Amino acid sequence: PLRLVVLVSGSGSNLQALIDAATDPGAPFRVVAVGADRDGTLGLERAVGNGIPTFVCRVPDYTTRADWDEALARLISDAAPDLVVSAGFMKVLGPTVLARHRVINTHPALLPSFPGAHGVRDAMAHGVRVTGCTCHWVDAGVDTGAIIDQRAVRIEDDDTVETLHERIKVLERDMLVEVVRALAQHRTWQGPDGLSSGRE
Ligand code: GAR
Secondary structure: OEEEEEEEOOOOHHHHHHHHHHOOOOOOEEEEEEEEOOOOOHHHHHHHHOOOOEEEOOHHHOOOHHHHHHHHHHHHHHOOOOEEEEOOOOOOOOHHHHHHOOEEEEEOOOOOOOOOOOHHHHHHHHOOOEEEEEEEEOOOOOOOOOEEEEEEEEOOOOOOHHHHHHHHHHHHHHHHHHHHHHHHOOOOOEOOOOOEOOOO
């Protein structure tokens, strides 16, 4: 099976969806490690509760951002993943991680609209009536990599950032699991360059 390292910063509900899907007999992927940029997140607890090895790599523990990037790349390499999934990881990945690993990200807006740390809030503030979530390859930019899949969600008049984000996350979890399954089964391997290509 495809070996996944999942990176989290928060509640880890997307991580949980991947862990759950991986328990299916015959699932084409499994979560081999979970990494975080902070201690004490629910995402790390979910990993521990499921017997999955974890690591923490905090920016303030390193002199430079480049040192942090190097350390994170090494911690990821230790788990020998085929694919890294950034699932609510709230740090921009550096060049060393991206040179050594294939990374996908999930984002709570319809990219290229509303990139960054506040995709749900920014979509609401703009007054769009439809938003959603995007799964994409990670490149050097912020949420700029080639899009793999998207799901749309209507914004209701009585939505708050919280109610809207919860509705987005329901679709986001399904999307992420389907994308990872498709990548693991080589059904889609749209590369980071945006071109569709066979994996080997
Ligand atoms: C998800 O909605 C994810 O798209 C978002 O954080 C949430 C994490 O939820 N990520 C970003 O906003 C990245 N810019 P989770 O911790 O429950 O999986």
